[in-house]
Amino acid sequence: MRQIPTISLCMIVKNEEKFLNQCLESVDTLIDEIIIVDTGSTDRTNDIAKKFQAQIFYYSWDDHFANARNFSLQKATTDWILWLDADEQLDHSKIEEIQQTVQRTKAIALSLPIINYSGDTVEKSEGQAHLYYQPRLFRNHQGIHFVHRIHETLDIPSLGFIEYLDTPIYHYGYITEVTKRKNKADRNKHLLMKEYHKKDHSPWIEYHLASEYYREEEYQRALEFVNKSLLQFLLASKKPPALLYKLKYDILLRTNTLEQAVAGIEKALLLYPDYVDLHFYKGCMLFEQGDYSKALHSFNKCLELGDHHPNYLILTGVGSDKALEYKKACLNKLKGQK
Numbered sequence: 001m002r003q004i005p006t007i008s009l010c011m012i013v014k015n016e017e018k019f020l021n022q023c024l025e026s027v028d029t030l031i032d033e034i035i036i037v038d039t040g041s042t043d044r045t046n047d048i049a050k051k052f053q054a055q056i057f058y059y060s061w062d063d064h065f066a067n068a069r070n071f072s073l074q075k076a077t078t079d080w081i082l083w084l085d086a087d088e089q090l091d092h093s094k095i096e097e098i099q100q101t102v103q104r105t106k107a108i109a110l111s112l113p114i115i116n117y118s119g120d121t122v123e124k125s126e127g128q129a130h131l132y133y134q135p136r137l138f139r140n141h142q143g144i145h146f147v148h149r150i151h152e153t154l155d156i157p158s159l160g161f162i163e164y165l166d167t168p169i170y171h172y173g174y175i176t177e178v179t180k181r182k183n184k185a186d187r188n189k190h191l192l193m194k195e196y197h198k199k200d201h202s203p204w205i206e207y208h209l210a211s212e213y214y215r216e217e218e219y220q221r222a223l224e225f226v227n228k229s230l231l232q233f234l235l236a237s238k239k240p241p242a243l244l245y246k247l248k249y250d251i252l253l254r255t256n257t258l259e260q261a262v263a264g265i266e267k268a269l270l271l272y273p274d275y276v277d278l279h280f281y282k283g284c285m286l287f288e289q290g291d292y293s294k295a296l297h298s299f300n301k302c303l304e305l306g307d308h309h310p311n312y313l314i315l316t317g318v319g320s321d322k323a324l325e326y327k328k329a330c331l332n333k334l335k336g337q338k
Contacts, residue, residue, distance in 0.1 A: 004099070004103060005078075005079040005080055005102045005103060006032040006033075006078035006079045006080070007030060007031055007032055007078055007079070007080045007081070007082055007102070007137070008031065008032065008033045008034070008035055008076035008077065008078040008080070008081050008082070008140070009024075009027055009031045009033070009034045009035065009081075009082050009083075009084060010035045010037075010069070010072040010073055010075075010076055010081050010082070010083050011023075011034075011035065011036055011037065011072065011083070011084055011085065011086060012037045012038075012039060012059070012065070012068045012069055012072060012085075013036055013037070013038055013039070013041060013045055013049075013086050014038065014039045014040050014041050014045070014061075015040075015041050015042060015043045015045060015182075016041070016043075016045045016048075016086035016087070017043040017044040017045050017048060018087075019086045019087040019088075019172065020045055020048045020049065020086045021048050021051075022089055023084060023085075023086050023087070023088060023089055024048070024049070024052045024054075025092075026089040026090045026091075026092050027082065027084070027090050027092075027095075028052065029092075029095055030082070030090070030095045030098060030099065031082070032078050033055065033076070033077065033078060034049070034052055034053065034054035034055065035054070035055055035057070035072050035075045035076055036049045036054045036055065036056045036057070036072075037057050037058075037059045037068055037069075037071055037072040037075075038056060038057070038058050038059065039059050039060075039061040039068060040061055045086075055075065057071070057072070057075060059071050063149065063190075063191055063194065064149045065146070065148070065149060065150055065151075065152040065191075066145075066146035066147050066148050066149065066152040069083065069146040069152060070145050070146050073140075073144075073145060073146075076140055077140075078140060079102075079139065079140055080102055080137055080138065080139055080140060081137070081138055081139075081140050081144075082136060082137045083136060084136070084169065085171070085173060087171065087172045087173040087178060088114075088169050088170065088171045088172070088173070089169070089170045090167070090168075090169055090170075091167055091168045091169070091170070094166075094167035094168070097165070097167055098110075098137070098165065098167055101163070101165055102137070105163055106161075107160070107161055107162055107163035108138060108139050108142060108144070108156060108157065108160025108161065108162065109135040109137065109138035109139070109144070109154070109156055109160065109162045109163075110135065110136065110137040110138070110162070110163050110164075110165045111133045111134060111135045111136070111162050111163070111164050111165065111310065112133065112134065112136045112137065112165055112167050112168070112169055113131050113132070113133050113166065113167075113168050113169070113310075114131065114132055114133070114134050114136075114168075114169050114171055115129050115130075115131050115168050115169070115170050115171060115316070116129060116130045116131070116132070116171045116173075116174055117129045117170070117171065117172050117174070117175055118130070118174050118175060118176075119175055119176065129315075129316045130313055130314065130315055130316065131307075131313070131314045131316055132312070132313040132314065133164060133310040133311075135154050135156060135162055136169060137165075138154065138156065139160075142157065142160070143157060144156055144157070148202075149191055149194065149195055150188060150191040150192060150195070150208070151204070151208050164310050174215065179215070185212055185215065185216055188208070188212050189209065189212050192205055192208055192209050192212065193209075196209065203228075203229045203230075203232035203233045203236070203240075204229070205229075206225045206226070206228040206229035206232065207225070207226060207229040207241075207243075207244055207247070209225045210222045210223070210224075210225035210226035210229065210247060211247065213225065214247060214250075214251065219251050219254060219255050220255075222247070222251055223248065223251050223252070223255075226244055226247050226248045226251070227248070229244055230244050230245075230248070239271065240271075242271075242272045242275050242278075242311075242312055242313075243312070243313045245265075245268040245271070245272065245275075245278060246275070246277050246278065246281075246312075246313060248264075248268075249261055249264070249265050249268065249278065249281045249282075249285075250281060252264075252285075253281055253284055253285055253288075256288070258285050258288055258289055261281075261285050262282065262285050262286065262289070265278060265281060265282050265285070266282075269282070272312075274305060274309070275309070275312055276301075276302050276305040276306070276307070276309060276312070276314065276318050276319045277312065277313070277314060277315055277318055279298050279299075279301045279302050279305065280298070280299070280302050280315070280318040280319075280322065280323060280326075282298045283295045283296075283297075283298030283299045283301075283302065283323070283326060284326070286298060287326060287329070287330065290333075292330045292333040292334050292337075293330075293334065295326070295330050296327060296330040296331065296334070299323045299324075299326045299327040299330060300327065302318055302319050302323035303319065303320070303323050303324065303327070305319050306319040306320065307319035307320050
C-alpha cells in the first residue's frame with residue numbers, strides 16, 4: 001500500500017486576525033502540520049492559530065521576507081510544504097486533487113494559479129483580478145529555499161521539473177482597504193529602495209517599484225521605473241519579461257498616450273505573440289483612436305487565445321468576457337459607420 005505523503009503549511013504572519021481563520025479553514029483537511037512564524041503580532045493572530053493546533057515560532061523582523069520564510073521551512077517535518085499568506089485561501093473543493101497529485105507526481109514542485117483580487121473592498125473585488133501561476137507546493141528536504149528581501153521567490157533546483165495544477169489560491173492582499181490598513185505601499189517601497197541603492201541589483205527591483213507607484217496611481221513615476229527595468233534587462237543582454245511590457249502599456253493606455261503606445265506594443269507583440277493581455281491593450285488603444293476594424297481584429301485574437309496561460313500574468317476575462325464586450329462594441333461602431 002502506497003504511503004500518503006504528508007504536507008506542512010508554512011506561513012509568516014503579523015497582525016492577521018482579519019483573514020487568518022478563513023485561510024487556515026481552507027486547508028484544514030489537507031495539512032498535517034501548521035508552522036506559523038510570527039514577526040510581531042499585537043492582535044488575536046496567535047489565538048486564532050492555536051485553534052488549529054499550529055506550532056508558533058517567533059522571529060525578530062529583519063526587513064527580509066526570504067529570511068523569515070526560510071526560518072519557517074526549517075521547522076517543517078513533512079514530505080511536502082505548502083506556503084501561503086494569511087490573506088490567501090486555497091480552493092477547498094480541489095483538495096482531493098492535490099492529495100492525488102502529490103501521491104503520483106514525480107515533480108519537485110507544483111505551480112498553482114494565484115488569483116489576485118483588486119478593487120476598493122473585498123466585497124467589490126469580483127471581476128477585478130489578475131491570475132498568474134506560482135510554485136506553492138514543493139518537496140521538503142530538497143534544498144528548496146526562498147531568495148530576495150521582498151517579493152521573495154523560491155529557488156528550485158534546475159534538475160527538478162515543475163507541474164502545473166489547476167487548483168486556485170485566492171489572494172486579497174492587494175485590495176485597497178487591506179493595503180491601506182497594513183500600510184503595504186510604504187513598507188514595500190522602503191524595502192525595495194534598500195535593494196535599489198545596492199550596486200548591481202536585479203532589474204526586477206525597478207519593476208516592483210513601478211508596480212507600487214502604479215497601485216498608487218502615480219503613473220509617470222511608475223513609467224519611469226518600468227522603462228528603467230526594461231533598459232537594464234536589455235543592457236544585460238536578457239529578454240525583458242513579458243509582464244514588464246504588460247505594465248508599461250497598461251500605464252500608457254491609462255494615461256491616454258495612445259500614439260506612442262500603439263507603435264511600441266507592436267514590438268512587444270513580436271517578442272510575446274501569444275500574450276493575450278498585450279493584444280487586449282492594443283485593441284483598447286485602437287478602439288479609443290476610433291480604428292474599430294483593427295480593434296476588432298485584436299479582440300478576435302484575444303478570444304482565439306483564451307484565458308488559460310500559465311506562463312503569463314493575465315487580467316481575468318481578457319480572453320473571454322472582456323474581449324467579447326469590446327468586440328460587440330466594435331461591431332456596433334462599425335455598423336453605425338455604414
